[in-house]
Amino acid sequence: MSNLSLERWISESIREIVFGLEDSLVSTLGALTGIAIGANNTFIVILSGLVILAAECTSMAAGSYLSSKSALETEAVIHRHDGISPHTQESPVRAAMVMGLCYLVGGVVPLLPYFLFPISFALIVSIPLTAVVLFLVGVWSSHFTKRPAFRSGVEMAIISLSAALIGYVIARAVNWYFGINV
Numbered sequence: 001m002s003n004l005s006l007e008r009w010i011s012e013s014i015r016e017i018v019f020g021l022e023d024s025l026v027s028t029l030g031a032l033t034g035i036a037i038g039a040n041n042t043f044i045v046i047l048s049g050l051v052i053l054a055a056e057c058t059s060m061a062a063g064s065y066l067s068s069k070s071a072l073e074t075e076a077v078i079h080r081h082d083g084i085s086p087h088t089q090e091s092p093v094r095a096a097m098v099m100g101l102c103y104l105v106g107g108v109v110p111l112l113p114y115f116l117f118p119i120s121f122a123l124i125v126s127i128p129l130t131a132v133v134l135f136l137v138g139v140w141s142s143h144f145t146k147r148p149a150f151r152s153g154v155e156m157a158i159i160s161l162s163a164a165l166i167g168y169v170i171a172r173a174v175n176w177y178f179g180i181n182v
Helices: 003-039 044-084 093-114 119-145 149-180
Strands: none
Touching: 003 044, 003 093, 003 119, 003 149, 044 093, 044 119, 093 119, 119 149
16 A cells, blocks of 8 residues: 555544544543552453453444444435435445454553553553553644644643543542542
């Protein structure tokens, strides 16, 4: 695949790439952080992470397929009604594959430290590692959006980590409510 065709392929799949990576990084980080703080058990965190990744990866791929297919069918109906031919060539199967793969890759980032370190240290590694990867996804996507790279990276990290903070807050609140000192 030439550089030009690779860039075109990425441009046509940018929504699924960024959405899959960002959503997986954030939701997996938020869930694992909450589970790690609440359970304080490496086995439970890893098991939960693998289940979350399998279920969400499949769900996101299916959702991408179904939404892309619905959008194509709707566009075809509208264009047929207006007497013009549809212009998009988006493949629902490709959208699903890209979404699923990117979701899987993104989710591995916050989960990996729990395979390598004790839970207390894995938490300390997982959060900044995920923040750095979110920043890099924002910087990378700026190449295609033509936005300033640093600004795009900061925006991606701040917005995304704000959502992940919910898992932490819930875990702390539940620990406090039940009087568990973790």
